[in-house]
Amino acid sequence: MPEHEQGTVTAASIRLESLTKRYPGQAEPAVDNITMDIPAGEIVVLVGPSGCGKTTSLKMINRIIEPTSGRIFINGEDVTHVNADQLRRRIGYVIQQIGLFPHMTIAENIGMVPGLLGWSRARISERVDELLDLVGMEPSAYRARYPKELSGGQSQRVGVARAMSADPPVLLMDEPFGAIDPITRERLQNEFLRLQSNIRKTIVFVTHDIDEAIKLGDRIAILRKGSKIAQYDTPEAILTAPADDFVADFIGSGASLKRLSLSRVRDVELNQWAVGRLDDDRAHLRQALTDSDHGSLLLLDENQRPVRWVTGHDLTRSGESLDRVGLPAAATVEPHATLHDALNEMVTSRVGCAIVVDDQRRYQGIVDMRTVMRAIDEMRESSQARDRDTAGQPAEAG
Known part of the structure; x- marks a missing residue:
């Protein structure tokens, strides 16, 4: 796929091809032959029940976990066997525990990867200030602080800033808001969406929360055990036309109310x-x-x-x-x-x-x-029109 561009910011397409992970001594694979295409510049959310392999799938993209078989392509390049350390410097990674280094200042945490890549001090300093501004933290107030001086929400913002420090085309996010109180979590989700509207990165996001997946994802992959894809589609398509009973049960009741997460105030x-x-x-x-x-x-x-x-x-x-x-x-x-x-x-x-x-x-x-x-009425009318169009289509010749 061609590289996605918006101004000077680029994103990359990702293709997972028959990706499999088997652990010794386990009868069933943790990830079983997953194949999916992730378009450049979109947020794709992996969601599913506990133990379905979504985090393992995510970690294989930057090879924190090495696949047993299969291939990973980023912007058409097979990165399955390239140097893993160099690959990770090209991919931002945000985890639930954040993982800031407590002995480093906020500026040092954010500037770590650019430093490893050989950026000049002046360029790193400029990038740190740019990213703190981007995540809504005044550089003069925060760059010299240490992680212990931050709230949970502030630490999570710094974690996102650090993941973007070298301007990677891809961000991997493993339940980044999962350990935060509900009010802060909602604010960070909204801040994240505002941020993505500016940076337009390719983001693979893992969550166990279907409501979070609906709110954040351009596309959602609902996974069964072994990371088998039950349905991979837009949130609207999944809510209006679940592929099977497993997907319908996972979405749960209140699908009409969940559809309010598809409409933005803007x-x-x-x-x-x-x-x-x-x-x-x-x-x-x-x-x-x-x-x-x-x-x-x-x-x-x-x-x-x-x-x-x-x-x-x-x-x-x-x-x-x-x-x-x-x-x-x-x-x-x-x-x-x-x-x-x-x-x-x-x-x-x-x-x-x-x-x-x-x-x-x-x-x-x-x-x-x-x-x-008004929004609910419009959604209902749109869904009914779609159903009429589908019902009116001639069946494909077998």
Whole structure:
């Protein structure tokens, strides 16, 4: 396959051809003759029950585990027998345990592989700052810190930055968010999707969580025991047309709700809300609320960032500052979040909607139940149209 390019960033196609791993003393192979093509620039998620061989398959791509038989191609090059150390320097690798070196600073951790490749100090320093910016960590605040000074989420971001340090075309990620609390995990997933929209790497991602696979994957490979592929397709195709009972059981109930993970906030029409500014005259704010069909007003600061929800009663409390009355505007999502994320935020919101903000946290609009229902209706209509088209196709001649 040709190399995928976006600006100066490149990604590589991967082909696994009859890849097999047998361990001595075990009757059944850990990975049994897996063949799959991974397109350049996509996130392909390997998911399946515990013990199905997904991590073993992942580790054979960079030959941390050597295959018993079969071949691995990266951008058409057979890398099955090239020098394994050199191969790994061309492939980024992120694991659940992160694996930062505790005696090294963050800058030293990120710059380790470029140093092994002979980059100059100036080039490494520039790359470290670039990557810390990319993962949302201020270089001046973090480059001199040590791993023990970071939270779990920050450490995971540094792990991703280190994996990208030499600008590899391929990233392998083995349950990178699995050991993190649910709220941080969701934020890191969204940050990861934002990052991928910029870097467009080829990413092979292992998880045991089908919801994470649906949210993150351009394609999903659902694996049976021995890494046999039960179904390899887009999330939408897997949710709407499971290949067999094994896939349907693995997806579980609530497939319609899971499909909300297929729609991004950026792809739906946002609703608007009555808004005002903290420094606006209260009479003006009351009039804005009266003119709307809402029971509350969203107050923004001077940078258009949401601060408080206030009611008409709150606006009559002249003895208190507006940044202290009402409720905090806490239920927010960014455009790359899914509608499933937005629905989760709506459930926690006292106002019944999620506020959409950009990467500077500036107000963009809101997602409410009307937004979600419109998206569900569109999905249903699209699925019904697809079913009609399929039913109308003539059978292939045998």
